Amino acid sequence: MNPFKVMRTRRAGGGGIVWKGSTYGENYNNAGTVTLNYAGGFFDAANNPITPVADDLIVCFTGHAGLAGRSIAQLAPVGNVSGGFTAAHAAAFGMADSNYFTGGVHYQFVGTNTSLQIVNCGVSGDAIGVAIHVFSGVNATTVLDVASVVTQGGNTGQVNPPAITPVTAGAKIIVCGGMAGGSSSILQNPGDLSSVNGHFRNWNALSGTRKLQIAAGLKLDWTSGAFDPALWTGGSSNTTDSWGAACIALRPA
Numbered sequence: 318m319n320p321f322k323v324m325r326t327r328r329a330g331g332g333g334i335v336w337k338g339s340t341y342g343e344n345y346n347n348a349g350t351v352t353l354n355y356a357g358g359f360f361d362a363a364n365n366p367i368t369p370v371a372d373d374l375i376v377c378f379t380g381h382a383g384l385a386g387r388s389i390a391q392l393a394p395v396g397n398v399s400g401g402f403t404a405a406h407a408a409a410f411g412m413a414d415s416n417y418f419t420g421g422v423h424y425q426f427v428g429t430n431t432s433l434q435i436v437n438c439g440v441s442g443d444a445i446g447v448a449i450h451v452f453s454g455v456n457a458t459t460v461l462d463v464a465s466v467v468t469q470g471g472n473t474g475q476v477n478p479p480a481i482t483p484v485t486a487g488a489k490i491i492v493c494g495g496m497a498g499g500s501s502s503i504l505q506n507p508g509d510l511s512s513v514n515g516h517f518r519n520w521n522a523l524s525g526t527r528k529l530q531i532a533a534g535l536k537l538d539w540t541s542g543a544f545d546p547a548l549w550t551g552g553s554s555n556t557t558d559s560w561g562a563a564c565i566a567l568r569p570a
Contacts, residue, residue, distance in 0.1 A: 333487040333569045334454040336535065338367055339515050343522040343529075344435060345444040354432045359451055362514075373427045374455040374567070377402060379435060380420045382497030382522070382529035383443035386411055392421035394447065396430035403460075405565050410467035415557035416527050418469075418497035422563050424460060442526030448518040448533035450491065455567050462488040462568035467561070474498045474530070474558035480545035481564035488566045490536035492546050498558035501530050507547040510534035519551075539566075 338359030344351045357366035369375065379392040389409045393401050402423035411419030435447050468479040474496035481490060492510060506517040511534065519532035530552055536544055544564075552560065 332454070334452050334489045334567055336516070336537070337369065337373060337451045337453055339448070339450045339518045341446065341448045341518055341520040342435060343444065343446040343520065345522050352432055352434050355427065356431065369427045369451050371427055372453070372457070374424055374452045374460065375427060375433065376422065376424045376450045376452065376491060377433070378420065378422050378448045378493040378531065378533040379445065380418065380495030380529055380531035381443065381445045382527040383417055383440055384527070386413065386417050386419040389421045392419065393423050395434045396425060397432040398429040405461060406465040406467055406563060410469045410561040410563055412469040412471040412559040412561065414471040414559035416497040416499060416559060418495055418559045418561050420493065420495050420561045420563065422465065422493055422565055426457065444522035444527055444529040446520055446522045446529050446531045448493070448520060448531055450518070450533060450535070452567065454570050456570045459568050462566040465563055465565045467563040469559070469561035471559045472556045474501050474553035474555060474560055476504060476549040476552055476560045476562050478546040478549070478562035479564055480543045481566055482543040483539060483566040485568050487569040488539060490539055490544055491533060491565050491567070492536060492562070493533045494549060494560065494562035495529065495531035496552045496558055496560035498528050498553045498555055500555070501528055501553040501558070502551045504530050504532040504549050504551040506534055507549055509547045511537050
């Protein structure tokens with residue numbers, strides 16, 4: 318079991334929604350839960366540790382690679398005090414194949430939580446991973462600007478995220494995707510998401526039998542209309558693999 322690995326982050330300027338930090342972690346071969354302590358769990362642009370505060374929003378993308386899928390509840394992280402996070406969509410996204418990927422996006426305002434756990438990956442040989450972003454300035458009543466959009470596919474591990482159309486000025490888009498396979502390369506930003514260090518958080522879990530690639534990137538300069546993310550590079554073209562992706566839009570306070 319590997320501990321969460323903390324990433325450098327960069328604070329956005331101005332008002333509205335502000336991205337404060339990111340991190341990721343993995344678990345494989347049924348190795349138990351993995352805990353992220355919020356205190357010092359994220360880093361700013363100068364590589365100084367920061368701690369999310371009350372009313373900051375934690376957005377957690379969880380991906381799972383296995384022989385069978387996982388439900389949205391099974392993919393949910395758990396806060397140490399107030400319990401489960403809120404799912405950003407009704408059901409897990411993914412598709413059955415020899416290597417079965419399922420994913421889910423959850424969110425929660427920090428409140429009294431001081432740590433987060435990702436769930437056990439379930440079966441020896443499976444892998445589970447998370448990519449987490451932290452924001453301030455998100456609308457406390459209506460977190461999601463519009464309904465989240467999800468998609469999935471089989472017979473390949475190439476991630477092709479869906480389009481989303483926010484409606485509120487200042488909305489920020491998070492694009493999440495992952496794939497399961499026997500062999501693959503790390504997912505890469507195709508160029509239409511923010512290239513700022515840490516805005517495209519990618520990770521792989523390669524120690525189990527089923528290999529996992531996940532990433533969560535940011536579109537922070539949306540102004541109007543539909544945003545249709547480009548096909549991601551990396552992953553695989555193997556016919557035994559599968560993938561899934563989601564787009565969510567956060568509404569500013």
